[in-house]
Amino acid sequence: MKSLVDPGVNHLSRADGYILLLALVFLGLISAVSIAMLRNSVLELRMTGNLLQREEALQLAQGVAAVLSSTPLPFAAMHQAGLAHCAAPDACNADLDQQLRELLDAAQPSVQRLRVHYEIRRINPRVQGALAPRLGETQVSEAGYDAFVAFELRVSVSDPQDATLRADVVQGVLLRLADSEH
Numbered sequence: 541m542k543s544l545v546d547p548g549v550n551h552l553s554r555a556d557g558y559i560l561l562l563a564l565v566f567l568g569l570i571s572a573v574s575i576a577m578l579r580n581s582v583l584e585l586r587m588t589g590n591l592l593q594r595e596e597a598l599q600l601a602q603g604v605a606a607v608l609s610s611t612p613l614p615f616a617a618m619h620q621a622g623l624a625h626c627a628a629p630d631a632c633n634a635d636l637d638q639q640l641r642e643l644l645d646a647a648q649p650s651v652q653r654l655r656v657h658y659e660i661r662r663i664n665p666r667v668q669g670a671l672a673p674r675l676g677e678t679q680v681s682e683a684g685y686d687a688f689v690a691f692e693l694r695v696s697v698s699d700p701q702d703a704t705l706r707a708d709v710v711q712g713v714l715l716r717l718a719d720s721e722h
Contacts, residue, residue, distance in 0.1 A: 596651050597697040597706030600644075604656055604695045605709050607639050614660060615715045619689050627659040655700045660713075663690040689715045 608614065618626055644652060691713040698705045 593650075593699075594706055596648070597654055598709070600647060600651050600654060600656065601695040601697045601707040601709040603643060604640060604658060604697075605693055605711050607643055608658060608660070608693055608695070609711060609713050612715055615689070615691050615713060618660065618662060618691075619715060624662045625659065626661075627657070653700070654706065655698050656695065657698070658693070658695045661692045661694070663692055691715065 614626065618624075640656070640658075644656065693711045693713055695707075695709045695711075696705060697707040
């Protein structure tokens with residue numbers, strides 16, 4: 541008695557099943573690799589965004605520090621008033637605060653949302669044995685260390701949404717007193 545099913549046809553259908561199974565395995569592997577690459581791309585995109593935000597915040601902090609240290613007015617006013625500390629919520633100098641507002645208003649919208657805090661601290665007492673700062677040849681004077689008042693300027697930029705500190709710039713400022721003051 542002959543079989544109605546041809547053995548050659550049965551063999552081909554098994555091979556087709558193996559090919560289909562192999563294609564599904566390859567499709568699964570390709571999908572897994574694609575998902576891993578997509579997750580890696582998203583992570584790299586977030587890292588780049590964070591780096592860009594940090595750089596913008598650092599530039600803003602350096603700009604604010606440059607505006608603050610470009611004029612001796614707040615430092616001289618603090619010295620004359622005998623103040624040892626001045627911070628952003630308290631007006632150290634109204635003209636200076638106006639310059640800072642103009643600087644922040646001119647910044648890009650992504651930077652405008654950042655919160656800027658600055659503080660000026662007079663460094664006291666003077667360190668025994670400290671040397672006067674080096675002056676250029678044209679600025680050499682007989683003035684000793686007592687003719688200078690040292691200040692520390694700190695500008696912090698943070699993100700108000702998540703209270704993350706984005707940049708922190710610390711700069712030293714020396715104020716040379718007029719001859720009549722020392």
